[in-house]
Amino acid sequence: MSHIETSYLDFGRLEALSRGDSFLHRLDPRTKVLTTVFFVLAVISFDAYTVSALLPFLLYPAVLSGWGGLPVGYLLKRVSLVMPFALMVGLFNPLLDRDPGATLGPLELSGGWLSFASILLRVFLASSAAFILIALTGMPDIALALERMKVPRIFVVQILFVYRYIFVLTEEAVRMMRAYTLRSVHGRRPGLGIYAQIVGHLLLRTLDRARRIYLAMVSRGFDGEVHTLRTFHLGLRDVIFLVGWVSVFSLFRYQNIPAWIERMAG
Amino acid sequence: MSLAFKISLAVATFSCTTLMPDQADAMHISEGILPFPWAALWFAVSLPFLFFAVRQVRKRAATDLSYKPLLGLLTATVFIVSAMPIPIPTAGTCSHPCGTAISAILLGPLASILVGAGALLVQALLMAHGGISTWGANIVSMAIVGSVVGFAVFKTFRRMGAGLAVAAFAAGLLADWATYATTALELAAGVGAPGEIGPLFLQIAAAFVPTQLPIGIIEGFMASGMVTLLAKRRPDMLVRFHILKPEEVSSCL
Numbered sequence: 001m002s003h004i005e006t007s008y009l010d011f012g013r014l015e016a017l018s019r020g021d022s023f024l025h026r027l028d029p030r031t032k033v034l035t036t037v038f039f040v041l042a043v044i045s046f047d048a049y050t051v052s053a054l055l056p057f058l059l060y061p062a063v064l065s066g067w068g069g070l071p072v073g074y075l076l077k078r079v080s081l082v083m084p085f086a087l088m089v090g091l092f093n094p095l096l097d098r099d100p101g102a103t104l105g106p107l108e109l110s111g112g113w114l115s116f117a118s119i120l121l122r123v124f125l126a127s128s129a130a131f132i133l134i135a136l137t138g139m140p141d142i143a144l145a146l147e148r149m150k151v152p153r154i155f156v157v158q159i160l161f162v163y164r165y166i167f168v169l170t171e172e173a174v175r176m177m178r179a180y181t182l183r184s185v186h187g188r189r190p191g192l193g194i195y196a197q198i199v200g201h202l203l204l205r206t207l208d209r210a211r212r213i214y215l216a217m218v219s220r221g222f223d224g225e226v227h228t229l230r231t232f233h234l235g236l237r238d239v240i241f242l243v244g245w246v247s248v249f250s251l252f253r254y255q256n257i258p259a260w261i262e263r264m265a266g
Numbered sequence: 267m268s269l270a271f272k273i274s275l276a277v278a279t280f281s282c283t284t285l286m287p288d289q290a291d292a293m294h295i296s297e298g299i300l301p302f303p304w305a306a307l308w309f310a311v312s313l314p315f316l317f318f319a320v321r322q323v324r325k326r327a328a329t330d331l332s333y334k335p336l337l338g339l340l341t342a343t344v345f346i347v348s349a350m351p352i353p354i355p356t357a358g359t360c361s362h363p364c365g366t367a368i369s370a371i372l373l374g375p376l377a378s379i380l381v382g383a384g385a386l387l388v389q390a391l392l393m394a395h396g397g398i399s400t401w402g403a404n405i406v407s408m409a410i411v412g413s414v415v416g417f418a419v420f421k422t423f424r425r426m427g428a429g430l431a432v433a434a435f436a437a438g439l440l441a442d443w444a445t446y447a448t449t450a451l452e453l454a455a456g457v458g459a460p461g462e463i464g465p466l467f468l469q470i471a472a473a474f475v476p477t478q479l480p481i482g483i484i485e486g487f488m489a490s491g492m493v494t495l496l497a498k499r500r501p502d503m504l505v506r507f508h509i510l511k512p513e514e515v516s517s518c519l
Contacts, residue, residue, distance in 0.1 A: 010392075010393075011392055014392060036398065037398065040297070040298075040397075040398050040399045041302060041399070043298060044298055044300065044301060044302045044305060044399050045301075045302040047301075048301075048457075078394060079394070081394050082296050082297060082394045082397075085296045085299070086296060086298070086299070119298075119299070122298040122299075123296055123297060123298040123299065124298075125298065126297040126298035126397060126398070126399055127296070127297045127298065127394055127397065130297055130390065130391060130394070130397060130398055131394065133391070134391045134392065139388065139391065139392065142391065152320045152324075154320055154323050154324045154327060154334075154380075155316075155320060155380065155383070155384065157334055157338075158334070158337060158338055158341060158380060158381070158384045159384050159387065159388060160338075161334065161335060161337070161338020161339070161341070161342070162338050162341045162342050162345060162384055162385065162388055163388060164338070165338055165339050165341075165342035166342050166345060166346070166388070166392075168342075169339070169342045169343060169346050170346055173346050195488075196487060196488050196491035196492075197491070197495075199347055199488060199491070199492060200491050200492045200495035200496075201495075202343065202346070202347070203343055203368075203492050203495070203496070204495065204496070204499055204500060206339050206340065206342075206343045207336075207339075207500060207503055209339065210332070210335055210336045210339040210340075211332075213335055213339070214331070214332040214335050214336070217335060218331065222331065223331075
């Protein structure tokens with residue numbers, strides 16, 4: 001129960017963060033979506049042993065979370081949820097790949113350590129960029145941005161419906177799981193039989209609710225489309241933001257800045 | 267790619283699926299794991315399926331206004347079901363079902379692909395399950411393979427005269443295993459050198475076995491239970507979804 005209830009509370013917190021009023025929140029969602037996509041593509045385009053050239057990319061999440069007033073502790077906690085996979089992918093590399101990879105001052109690092117650090121960095125960077133996008137924009141605006149970017153409307157409408165219903169259905173699922181836990185001995189998790197019944201009844205309630213919601217929507221003039229009063233405007237600051245960051249990403253991608261600084265200092 | 271990287275990937279897959287499945291969701295490939303060429307390739311593979319899925323859903327929604335909200339609610343249900351932890355008796359831990367088999371049985375493979383793709387995007391952004399760069403790979407393994415295999419198995423078993431419960435069980439079981447086999451292939455292809463993908467695929471697939479073998483069976487029971495419950499309580503829905511003909515309602519179980 002705690003897992004799904006925690007997720008539910010997390011959705012609410014993300015929704016609250018996306019209602020902020022920094023200049024990043026006010027940017028056109030298309031700008032933020034495109035910038036995030038360019039960032040992620042730049043990060044995953046490096047080879048498995050790249051570490052130092054990835055470090056400058058930390059600037060993007062650092063700057064955006066600062067400007068957007070996002071709680072850094074929360075960002076790190078969210079990103080830490082995906083780190084176990086990356087950690088385990090790289091964990092045994094230092095033990096098994098002992099070929100010389102690079103030198104750090106007097107230390108000689110093996111290829112295993114490099115690939116371990118690289119995978120951690122890439123997952124951290126890409127995951128934090130995705131988190132920053134949702135926290136600064138919100139799911140409904142991301143969906144509408146996708147529509148303006150020629151993603152089929154039927155798909156966008158689905159995302160909007162899903163986002164609306166997730167809150168309602170998660171509440172329903174949490175209630176069902178809580179009712180079970182309160183009636184069970186020592187708050188044990190449901191066995192398979194009970195679990196199947198809970199999921200089955202959730203589906204039944206969903207279908208009933210779908211009928212009620214459809215009738216309510218039709219009575220309010222639903223014509224098959226989801227209309228919004230939000231209008232988007234791509235202004236000069238959006239162009240500057242997008243072009244500026246894409247230029248920075250290109251510089252970081254094609255110039256190894258830490259190596260360049262080392263050469264300058266040396 | 268080094269031998270060390272490949273061995274550790276197999277160990278990682280095993281560890282994530284058995285030691286900490288509540289923290290690391292193994293059926294989604296995490297953000298940043300796949301290199302760019304493979305991330306792009308899997309996205310390109312998913313595009314034709316998404317094109318035909320959009321075309322079919324658009325056609326059905328044009329004649330049935332209630333189809334879009336229904337699809338949205340079922341997507342949300344798949345999203346929530348796949349976030350609910352279920353116990354794995356053999357591993358002594360919990361993991362998550364895919365949920366695509368039941369949507370494929372109810373909606374058909376194409377609409378189910380669209381449902382899966384939508385749920386995966388929302389999961390990637392809201393819950394950090396999967397990612398933007400691995401969206402295409404996750405669409406292929408979970409939405410496309412899960413839906414196509416689930417639907418094909420269900421229809422095949424029904425044509426062979428199997429009851430709803432048996433056909434849904436087989437669909438849930440094989441859709442789940444096919445999803446994990448594809449995930450293993452994607453991981454192997456993403457990190458293995460050409461010519462070594464086969465052995466690496468077998469290593470990763472073997473690492474998935476301790477949890478995925480039982481969770482496939484559980485997913486089969488779950489799909490079977492849901493279809494049986496619908497047949498008992500709401501047979502009209504099964505008729506609407508073209509799973510049963512009206513004359514079959516009384517003798518469906």
